[in-house]
Amino acid sequence: MLGVFDSGLGGLTALCELRRLRPDLDILYFGDTARVPYGTRSRETIIRYAREALGFLVSRGTDAILVACGTVSSVALPHLAPAFPVPLIGVVEPAALLAYHTSKNRTIGIIATEATVESRAFETALHRLGRVTTRSLACPLFVSLAENGFTSPGDPVAREAVRHYLPPLGKSGIDTLILGCTHFPLLAPQISAALPGVRLIGAGEAAAAAMVATNPQVGHGNLEVFVSDAPARFEKEAERLLGAPLPTKVQKYAL
Numbered sequence: 597m598l599g600v601f602d603s604g605l606g607g608l609t610a611l612c613e614l615r616r617l618r619p620d621l622d623i624l625y626f627g628d629t630a631r632v633p634y635g636t637r638s639r640e641t642i643i644r645y646a647r648e649a650l651g652f653l654v655s656r657g658t659d660a661i662l663v664a665c666g667t668v669s670s671v672a673l674p675h676l677a678p679a680f681p682v683p684l685i686g687v688v689e690p691a692a693l694l695a696y697h698t699s700k701n702r703t704i705g706i707i708a709t710e711a712t713v714e715s716r717a718f719e720t721a722l723h724r725l726g727r728v729t730t731r732s733l734a735c736p737l738f739v740s741l742a743e744n745g746f747t748s749p750g751d752p753v754a755r756e757a758v759r760h761y762l763p764p765l766g767k768s769g770i771d772t773l774i775l776g777c778t779h780f781p782l783l784a785p786q787i788s789a790a791l792p793g794v795r796l797i798g799a800g801e802a803a804a805a806a807m808v809a810t811n812p813q814v815g816h817g818n819l820e821v822f823v824s825d826a827p828a829r830f831e832k833e834a835e836r837l838l839g840a841p842l843p844t845k846v847q848k849y850a851l
């Protein structure tokens with residue numbers, strides 16, 4: 597069974613891609629809704645939260661975990677992955693690789709949480725692949741917009757937030773933008789409208805594709821979803837974001 601982990605709803609972007617590519621996989625999703633957002637916390641706190649949440653997924657029998665959270669992938673994985681009992685697949689390398697091969701002018705932007713941007717994890721991964729110019733920008737409000745349902749294409753709050761954050765990227769010459777936080781694809785229409793012609797790379801989707809390519813597991817398409825708080829709210833928000841109800845009842849596991 598595969599684990600999928602995020603601080604909240606954002607990992608659903610990776611979960612959807614996983615289920616689209618491999619509907620037969622058995623998946624256990626955990627969203628740490630009691631403690632979202634992670635992206636404004638200190639490194640120590642992110643590592644502690646991640647250790648506890650990933651520990652829960654291991655205790656339920658997962659054999660590998662897709663860390664569908666840019667913040668945990670950037671800040672905690674380098675620390676946790678080497679000694680972890682099951683493989684942890686983060687979003688940084690798969691997204692960097694896809695962006696590198698997508699970009700024609702090798703000028704690549706990254707938007708993510710504050711903690712991710714400070715870690716420079718995406719830049720490091722991109723520069724390891726070859727000569728690139730990078731521009732990164734923290735957009736922490738996008739997480740709250742996604743968690744609170746301000747995502748519909750015409751939403752004036754989302755439009756204002758995009759207008760607040762993205763102008764520096766518009767002038768930067770990027771032709772490809774990594775959505776380095778898995779919540780951000782939920783605002784993709786607004787981001788695209790602000791940056792016409794720029795290709796968007798969803799970090800969670802890129803990691804899901806990489807995981808499918810390297811994971812030989814087969815299953816029966818079972819899905820279980822746990823959150824650390826307010827399961828009914830998660831169910832409601834997930835249905836709004838996915839346009840259909842989750843095919844399973846969301847359960848609570850308090851860390």
Ligand code: DGL
Pocket residue numbers: 602603604606607632633634635636664665666667668709712739776777778779
């Ligand atoms: N979805 C997350 C990420 O990819 C977490 C955002 C947050 O909790 O601040 O970074």
